[in-house]
Amino acid sequence: MSLARRALAGAALSAAVVMTVAACSASVDPDTSTQEQSTVASATAFLDAYVEDGRVVRTDQGGDTVSEGQAYGMLLAVAADDPSRFDSIWDWTTANLQRDDLLLSWQWKDGGVVDEQPASDADLDAARALVLAGDAFDRDDLREQGVALGTAVLDEMTAETSLGRILLPGPWATASPHAYNPSYASPAAYDVLERASGDPRWAEVAEGSRAATAALLDANALPTDWATIGADGSVAIAGSAGGGGEPGYGYDAARTAIRFAESCDPDDRALAARISSALPKDEVLAAELDSGAGPRTTDQHPVAYAARAAASAADGRSDDARADLRRMAETAASTPTYYGSAWNALTAAMLSGDVLGGCPALADGADGAAAQGTTAPGIGAAAGFQDPVAPASANTAPPVHISIPAIGVDTDLVGLDRGADGWIQAPEDYDAVGWYEKGVLPGEVGPAVIAGHVDSPTGPAVFIDLPRLAPGDTVAIERADGSTADFVVTGLQTVEKDSFPTESIYAPTPTPQLRLVTCAGAWDPASGHYVDNLVVTAVAR
Incomplete structure (x- = not known):
């Protein structure tokens, strides 16, 4: 040719x-395994498209950078087995976002930090990525920095309730009733950090997150983007971090099923499976739903399909999961966005392999899928x-x-x-x-x-x-x-x-x-x- x-x-x-x-x-x-190739390919595609000199750029959102994106980039650099890119992302993060207390300022734009409040999901993902990178790249310094960042998360962004220790969205949410984002909980991250640090509080947060998520699903069949949890264990769905507005299942809440489906604990996976029964079964899935699962928009988004795929996989419905992963990838390709591309790549890694420290809900040969290939x-x-x-x-x-x-x-x-x-x-x-x-x-x-x-x-x-x-x-x-x-x-x-x-x-x-x-x-x-x-x-x- x-x-x-x-x-x-x-x-x-x-x-x-x-x-x-x-x-x-x-x-x-x-000679390269299919699992490794597919994970590396999707992770590399995100890194190539959105990382500039170590900064993960939200190209479709004004060109700013958020700590969440830096953490996604670090996780995907681990998935891509790319230590050089990992270092560049973490170096930019420490130089531009890391605060004196080790937590990460949330937003950077036009040359400086414009919102110094940390977000616990970003810091948790970054700590997880650092520990994983330490193991993958044989770097004690990265592992130590991951443990230190994780400890700062435990110290500043968790709280004791009657349901157990819960992960707060930020230090601003320490007063009861606590603002709570169900999709910030990450059982696989808790496990990675507990094994690295030996800190028993990670097991406490895992138990508290499981109890909080179960209570919220009892209150509403779908997780909502925001909720409140009182010190006495009382739960309520909410429309925003401040409690106002109409509760809904949107770009945040969709991540709940993905994070619980990758857990190695069967009780966590059971919660992801519960979400499956509450989601619409239509082939076309709206990007945002109201709290009763009705569509709020005609838009589609990769993270919505990723979430339904994860929930279906946790529920043992692998064919449905595969169909939604195809829709996820098609949507990501037809309408490329920073957030959609990130979750397209992260979901592929989380559900299909253990490179990010979880237990894959859809692994090679688990249900005969591998036998269908040639x-x-x-x-x-x-x-x-x-x-x-x-x-x-x-x-x-x-x-x-x-x-x-x-x-x-x-x-x-x-x-x-x-x-x-x-x-x-x-x-x-x-x-x-x-x-x-x-x-x-x-x-x-x-x-x-x-x-x-x-x-x-x-x-x-x-x-x-x-x-x-x-x-x-x-x-x-x-x-x-x-x-x-x-x-x-x-x-x-x-x-x-x-x-x-x-x-x-x-x-x-x-x-x-x-x-x-x-x-x-x-x-x-x-x-x-x-x-x-x-x-x-x-x-x-």
């Missing part, structure tokens, strides 16, 4: 190139996001035709194999487009690979205009049974062949996707290769 620089468009290549052009193709690594040499087990998402029934009709209107491609597809060198072979015909037959069928869950030449000895080839594609352009794949799989382009990436990021590009995905691949960059006559690959990513419409 030959790819050249755009500057070579229309120029004839020398006869020497003719014999070597097929050698330009994407390298792959069949291993594609060179792509990894690419037939599905086997951790939580594999198709219940696959369409086995092979693809026969591809149409890309934006660049005038409308041609039949040929099958491609992998060569003895481990690379996907290029089509023999310069005007042919091929699909990797041992990988994912286009339209089924996972990244299907489509390849074509960018030029030929006599001029441009079929994929010469691939670099002109832009997000929003469409790709249609017709299959042998007459059905069509439609995709929309989400991005383009030029990567060096010598350091091809297999894990992030060919990792299993929770939705049907395409990878359109061709060559790019300069021609290296010494090796007989172009130095780069162009990879276009598209997701199912």
